[in-house]
Amino acid sequence: MRASIRLFAACSLAVPTLLAGQAKPDPRIDRLKSELATAIDAKAKLAQQMVDQVFSFGELGMQEVETSKYLTGILEQNGFKVERGVAGIPTAWVAKWGSGSPVISLGSDIDGIPQASQKPGVAGRQRMINGAPAHGEGHNSGVPLNIIAALAVKDIMTREKMPGTIMLWPGVAEEQLGSKAFLVRAGVFKDVDANLFAHVSDEFGISYGDESALSLISAIFKFTGQSAHAAGAPWRGKSALDAVMNMANAWEYHREHMELAQRSHYVITDGGDQPNVVPSTAAIWFYFRERDYDRVTKMFEDAKQIARAAAQATFTTLDTVQVIGSAWRPHFNKPIAEAMHGNAVRVGMPKWDDKDQTMAKAVQRMMSQPDSGLKTTVPPLRTPEEAAKASTGTGSDDIGDVTWNVPSVTLYYPSNIPGTPGHNWADAIAMATPIAHKGVVAGAKVQAMTLLDLMMQPRLVADAKSYFTNVQTKTVKYRPLMAPSDQPAIWLNAEKMARYRDEMRKYYYDPTKYATYLEQLGITYPTIPPVP
Numbered sequence: 001m002r003a004s005i006r007l008f009a010a011c012s013l014a015v016p017t018l019l020a021g022q023a024k025p026d027p028r029i030d031r032l033k034s035e036l037a038t039a040i041d042a043k044a045k046l047a048q049q050m051v052d053q054v055f056s057f058g059e060l061g062m063q064e065v066e067t068s069k070y071l072t073g074i075l076e077q078n079g080f081k082v083e084r085g086v087a088g089i090p091t092a093w094v095a096k097w098g099s100g101s102p103v104i105s106l107g108s109d110i111d112g113i114p115q116a117s118q119k120p121g122v123a124g125r126q127r128m129i130n131g132a133p134a135h136g137e138g139h140n141s142g143v144p145l146n147i148i149a150a151l152a153v154k155d156i157m158t159r160e161k162m163p164g165t166i167m168l169w170p171g172v173a174e175e176q177l178g179s180k181a182f183l184v185r186a187g188v189f190k191d192v193d194a195n196l197f198a199h200v201s202d203e204f205g206i207s208y209g210d211e212s213a214l215s216l217i218s219a220i221f222k223f224t225g226q227s228a229h230a231a232g233a234p235w236r237g238k239s240a241l242d243a244v245m246n247m248a249n250a251w252e253y254h255r256e257h258m259e260l261a262q263r264s265h266y267v268i269t270d271g272g273d274q275p276n277v278v279p280s281t282a283a284i285w286f287y288f289r290e291r292d293y294d295r296v297t298k299m300f301e302d303a304k305q306i307a308r309a310a311a312q313a314t315f316t317t318l319d320t321v322q323v324i325g326s327a328w329r330p331h332f333n334k335p336i337a338e339a340m341h342g343n344a345v346r347v348g349m350p351k352w353d354d355k356d357q358t359m360a361k362a363v364q365r366m367m368s369q370p371d372s373g374l375k376t377t378v379p380p381l382r383t384p385e386e387a388a389k390a391s392t393g394t395g396s397d398d399i400g401d402v403t404w405n406v407p408s409v410t411l412y413y414p415s416n417i418p419g420t421p422g423h424n425w426a427d428a429i430a431m432a433t434p435i436a437h438k439g440v441v442a443g444a445k446v447q448a449m450t451l452l453d454l455m456m457q458p459r460l461v462a463d464a465k466s467y468f469t470n471v472q473t474k475t476v477k478y479r480p481l482m483a484p485s486d487q488p489a490i491w492l493n494a495e496k497m498a499r500y501r502d503e504m505r506k507y508y509y510d511p512t513k514y515a516t517y518l519e520q521l522g523i524t525y526p527t528i529p530p531v532p
């Protein structure tokens, strides 16, 4: 059921007698929103170029070098002032335009997924480069969406001589939850009045209150032992790998005694060099996820105890415990979510054509999912109760830390195919096709209209702050999950990217030669290989 549309707080200054939530749209804002939609349609070519370009870079977290260079270049060409290397993270940046209040920030992630290399527009497993990373999550689309929205609003603000500052920023290494808590700590959001985030999805998903996501701490446990000839003198060796395996085993026993909502998983990042040398070093990387600060902190403390015990039992040493990432469970701001949802209903879903639907259904059949195609309606605004029902636990997003420091909402926008597994090559198929391009244009309209709402209605900004102070943070106060001594893991993925970058460079999109990336790759859209 579609809830009645509330154009929240519109024109509350001009018509102060209207009841909250019943304001009728300000004709000036309404006219400017129509103008925004037209202006953004006219930027569809730029949207496609940016989405395709970032897709072709396919960079992993902390190594988004080309991506950040390209996106900040576009922003600088358009009059934004860019600060690079923010919070000690080389690929993080902040771009600002305008002056004075309010300061509204637009953020979105930029990193890719390991081994997700896949030809876009092809409904079957066809790698571009064996083993290479790619945008198997769709993080190539969000900052382009924000740029389109920002440029359109900037034009209107310039002409109408509106005060206000637009700030853009990237989610670096979101897959490792590796940057946003550090951006918060560095004071990036100190003067920001509201933050609009954007994340790829298969529909317009807008909600307020606690998200159905989990808080997270991610850490690498490093053990040291003593090497020896594994056959000639094994009694002289102390295996760090034994400690790692002991820790993993103990964690599996412990798992039985944890609350059901937890999620925890690990990979062994260092298992030694070769079998005939007793491993003198070994390392295991855990993600710990729980609902809140206290529970996830308890999990991490339990893990440290288990790690110490694992070392003791193997006569090795627990060398270091390095925090790689952390994330609070996101909480979205109700007044802003209501305004944003009103804008999503106004914009509506993209006009998918037969090719888009054929592509989507082929991908869904390939994955043995219902071939319902692309979604065509905007769902109602999601309440916290529905979010809680929807899931007993799921992923995490370090946007959570931002949402507990500044009133924020994430705009989920329809640029991918329903039914994909996430963090997978199949999620890359749509991300340089008209499905992604159209979703970004529609999403940019919603983002731009919400940005304009915040710029033109001090009442909305005040309501957002009041919700933040009097509801969201009334009893729960933000404390970083990481220690003051923890630093961004800027070395992450450096080796992996170095291995593939030269080969990937050959496939970077060249918009001066090709209308689209699909054209550059010689791919007919949609390509549906016979099911094997």
Ligand SMILES: [Zn+2]
Residues within 6 Å of the ligand: 109, 137, 139, 174, 199
């Ligand atoms: Zn993501």
